[in-house]
Amino acid sequence: MDFFYKNVKYHVETFGHGEPIMALHGFTGNSSGWQFYSEIISDRTIIAPDIIGHGQSESPDDISHYQIEEQAAMLAHLINLMKISKVDVIGYSMGGRLAITFALLFPEKVHRLILESTTPGIESIEDREIRIKNDKKICQLIKDKEIEGFVNYWENIPLFASQKKLTAHKRELVRTQRLRNSPQGLINSLIGMGTGAQPNWWTAIAELQMPVLILTGSIDQKFCTIGEEMSMRIQRATHQTIEKSGHTVHLEKPLQYVDEIEKFLLETSTY
Numbered sequence: 001m002d003f004f005y006k007n008v009k010y011h012v013e014t015f016g017h018g019e020p021i022m023a024l025h026g027f028t029g030n031s032s033g034w035q036f037y038s039e040i041i042s043d044r045t046i047i048a049p050d051i052i053g054h055g056q057s058e059s060p061d062d063i064s065h066y067q068i069e070e071q072a073a074m075l076a077h078l079i080n081l082m083k084i085s086k087v088d089v090i091g092y093s094m095g096g097r098l099a100i101t102f103a104l105l106f107p108e109k110v111h112r113l114i115l116e117s118t119t120p121g122i123e124s125i126e127d128r129e130i131r132i133k134n135d136k137k138i139c140q141l142i143k144d145k146e147i148e149g150f151v152n153y154w155e156n157i158p159l160f161a162s163q164k165k166l167t168a169h170k171r172e173l174v175r176t177q178r179l180r181n182s183p184q185g186l187i188n189s190l191i192g193m194g195t196g197a198q199p200n201w202w203t204a205i206a207e208l209q210m211p212v213l214i215l216t217g218s219i220d221q222k223f224c225t226i227g228e229e230m231s232m233r234i235q236r237a238t239h240q241t242i243e244k245s246g247h248t249v250h251l252e253k254p255l256q257y258v259d260e261i262e263k264f265l266l267e268t269s270t271y
Contacts, residue, residue, distance in 0.1 A: 011056035018043035024095025030055030053185025066192025120201035131196030162246025217245030
């Protein structure tokens with residue numbers, strides 16, 4: 001379905017039937033990447049929006065729409081439209097940063113939180129400035145190489161090296177998904193809600209009261225370290241590492257990924 005928030009059109013897909021889980025994709029992804037969940041577990045409804053600048057959602061020129069706080073408010077609007085008072089939320093990478101923001105700004109709407117390979121932001125001002133500069137370089141790369149040239153670069157960065165072990169079919173599906181994105185939408189996403197641009201939520205995450213599951217892949221040491229630090233700061237957090245997986249755990253180890261989430265949801269069902 002399509003809906004509007006602040007005059008921007010958003011697209012959302014739903015997969016499966018049963019208890020709702022809102023799932024938020026990463027940078028260059030879209031809603032289609034979450035269909036696998038309902039193919040493994042039949043009694044969940046996966047609500048998967050295309051985040052602004054991605055998939056079939058619009059890519060407006062106004063950067064203010066891309067601020068992560070506005071995107072969190074968009075999610076609150078969406079679940080209100082769907083007449084859902086409180087929802088479980090999964091967020092991967094960029095979607096995880098959005099999930100954290102949503103849980104902090106609208107805690108009354110989040111039942112449980114699952115965070116995959118993500119971060120609350122960057123604490124150091126100097127590191128934030130470095131990240132913003134690096135994101136600007138990527139923006140220029142997208143402008144210079146256009147979408148196909150950028151995707152060729154993006155799928156070969158070290159963060160996604162473990163995806164080389166995926167089947168050729170899976171790799172092609174991911175590539176096709178990335179190619180369908182708007183170049184301007186990706187640029188604006190980096191400028192408006194990149195890790196350097198978003199607020200630093202490291203102190204604020206201690207306020208989260210809902211159960212939180214943090215998932216990381218053992219190959220992705222940077223985010224394993226971040227995940228462990230997050231678990232120490234969030235009162236009701238559990239950190240699980242999936243062996244032989246990199247940054248994209250849900251893609252590389254989908255059965256183990258879903259199993260960990262389902263165990264977490266069962267264990268916290270009385271919350």
